[in-house]
Amino acid sequence: MNIQQLEYIVAVDNHRHFVQAAEHCNVTQPTLSMMIRKLEEELGIKIFDRTKQPIVPTGVGRQIIDQAKVILRETGRMNEIAKHFNGDLSGELKIGIIPTIAPYLLPHFVQPFIEAYPNIRLHVSEMITERIMSELKTGNIDVGIVATVSGENSLQEIPLYKERFYAYVSANTDLYNKQYILPGDIEPNELWLLEEGHCFRTQIQRLCELSKSSRFGNSFNYRSGSIETLIRMVDRNGGITILPELAVAELSEERKKHIRHFRYPEPAREVCLVVNRELVKSRLIDALHKGIREYIPQIIAESDEQIRIY
Structure with missing residues (x-):
């Protein structure tokens, strides 16, 4: 059993398709399938029911996948601890942002952020709030930029501006x-x-x-x-x-x-970062928060109290 195999079964669970999961993991479909079969043989169980389309986990497979996600999160946390100790601020940050914010916020901070943090690679996708919440839960994105309260106990909101x-x-x-x-x-x-x-x-x-x-x-x-x-x-x-x-x-x-x-x-809205409470990339998300706060127009950042949030 290795980390790569755990990443593969999580990818198949997310995509419910072996070819799409392989593309996501940047490997060939035969390689991904072979590695998953080896894991199944090692554990003596079937993780996926391949007779159904789309592919679904078996009962015990669901438990294995959930545990794999825990292990991958903790592995990522170990890497973050090491980076923090070494003062390393680098890595990939996958961001989901709602369409009513993206075209107006991104131009203010993206270029200055890239210049200030050249070793952080930003991957930004526009998506509606509901999908952002879903992608955060599955780990497909690291942080969302939204303008509504999530109401999800597993998610944490970090205020940006009003x-x-x-x-x-x-x-x-x-x-x-x-x-x-x-x-x-x-x-x-x-x-x-x-x-x-x-x-x-x-x-x-x-x-x-x-x-x-x-x-x-x-x-x-x-x-x-x-x-x-x-x-x-x-x-x-x-x-x-x-x-x-x-x-x-x-x-x-x-x-x-x-x-x-x-x-x-x-009337006003409050724009927040939203992250999984078990966030792994805390240092990168802190840098994102700082970058947005620094480069948005000052009149927005210092919005007064004579407003009502909707």
């Missing part, structure tokens, strides 16, 4: 002539939202007290995964959408004329 919400309104709406607005001023039939699955959509639904069971016009039912698309829909078709603060900072001066503030307490 950012306000702003209304982006068409000149054809009544709200365009107001300096400050209330959530109740927003007409649901004029509101453009992201598609289901995005936590930002859920936050806006709470802000505007919108019910999933309510009936809305066609604009509300438009399915988009991009804040930029929603801005363009308002520009060309009228209506309203809600933007996070970092997105507002990216607008042209002409588009900023369409921004309206909410009255106090201003």
